[in-house]
Amino acid sequence: MKIIIYGAGKLGQRAISRIPGICSCNIVAVCDKSASLEDRKIMGIPIIKPMEIRSIDYDIILIAINRDDSIAKVKSDLQMLGVADTRIEVLKKSERFKAVWMDLRVDWIRNFSNYERTNGINGSVAECGVYRGDFSKYLNEFYYDRKLYLFDTFEGFDERDVQFEESLMEKGFLESKFHKKGYFNDTAINIVMDKMTYPENIIIRKGWFPQSASNINDTFCFVMLDMDLYQPMLAGLRFFWDKIEEGGAILCHDYFHNSLTGVKQAVTDFENEIGRRIIKAPIGDDCSIVIYK
Ligand SMILES: C[S@@+](CC[C@H](N)C(=O)[O-])C[C@H]1O[C@@H](n2cnc3c(N)ncnc32)[C@H](O)[C@@H]1O
Known part of the structure; x- marks a missing residue:
């Protein structure tokens, strides 16, 4: 499974380090609106802006954010970008993660x-x-x-x-x-x-x-x-x-x-x-x- 982690904060970074030990998957990118894109990588994973999601091959976008209002905003931004609901998962509600x-x-x-x-x-x-x-x-x-x-x-x-x-x-x-x-x-x-x-x-x-x-x-x-x-x-x-x-x-x-x-x-x-x-x-x-x- 190819995953894009949405959120480069503490929860996103915890997801990057723990998810490989939980399931066989590939974290293909980390998406964050406000992260510094200077070196284009976080913990070895390419960091992208939301607009770049379209150019990436992925199965799910995992929203790794704590605040409910921010999660709702990210969800609606992703929908605007044409991402199907079935490909969006919220980390803190996810049973498998x-x-x-x-x-x-x-x-x-x-x-x-x-x-x-x-x-x-x-x-x-x-x-x-x-x-x-x-x-x-x-x-x-x-x-x-x-x-x-x-x-x-x-x-x-x-x-x-x-x-x-x-x-x-x-x-x-x-x-x-x-x-x-x-x-x-x-x-x-x-x-x-x-x-x-x-x-x-x-x-x-x-x-x-x-x-x-x-x-x-x-x-x-x-x-x-x-x-x-x-x-x-x-x-x-x-x-x-x-x-x-x-x-x-x-x-x-x-x-x-x-x-x-x-x-x-x-x-x-x-x-x-x-x-x-x-x-x-x-x-x-x-x-x-x-x-x-
Ligand atoms: C966040 S959940 C607990 C989650 C659980 N500790 C876990 O880690 O999976 C909060 C629980 O507190 C219970 N609760 C809240 N107020 C209560 C009260 N006054 N008496 C008994 N249970 C209460 C709710 O019914 C709910 O099941």
Whole structure:
């Protein structure tokens, strides 16, 4: 398969280095409107302007851009150039190239789970915001000797959370695809459970978080918070903070997300609540921040 990567930024460069290891394909060009064309190459691949696409032999154009509004603009530009929809793929929605954008988080959790085991950090594991279990399966695999609590409505965003997010009046969210009750509802518990290597370790908590977390008297070595919106993210920090073992951590996904700005706000407000700065660090996926206890 011959691929043109659209976007010479961080995601485009990650795609150039990872895709050859995922499928047998040939990256024939990188297309970018604004990249410097001085040396006409990026990471050894010819760089072209959109107008030059017509002169290249390719099968698909893979849009390697993070922002939804920029993706929509590129798509419409490509359509204007006569590129068929069937030849346009968006990297961050692509199942076959999922490893490109999931890889860094997975590598991080693989390392961190080993570190916790060798350093004797005890406790269970939790993921809040499971969706179809594509990250839970790694938690289950790497933390094979721990209980794994999985929290989700399994019916998508709850109206109460979406309404609160609306009240924040953030343009990025209001204009994004996430601005909808029920977003992420195309899932079910059995879809998630079918992906688990150690299903006996799984405790499903279906329902609206934090209500779904009642009567849990456990401690945790690692918690992944990936519920996208301000209210549940803040509730997650409040619920788990005192239950995290020393040396353990909470990973807040989407902290750097352009449309889901409630996540960063929740972390800041939580720091204000407890009256001090918490120790946090990016994990290198351009999206998540880890909070150490
Ligand atoms: C981005 S998806 C999670 C993706 C998943 N962690 C992964 O990596 O594949 C966000 C999920 O959070 C869930 N969610 C959001 N707010 C919630 C709440 N208050 N209670 C329970 N689940 C919630 C949604 O239903 C959705 O499935």
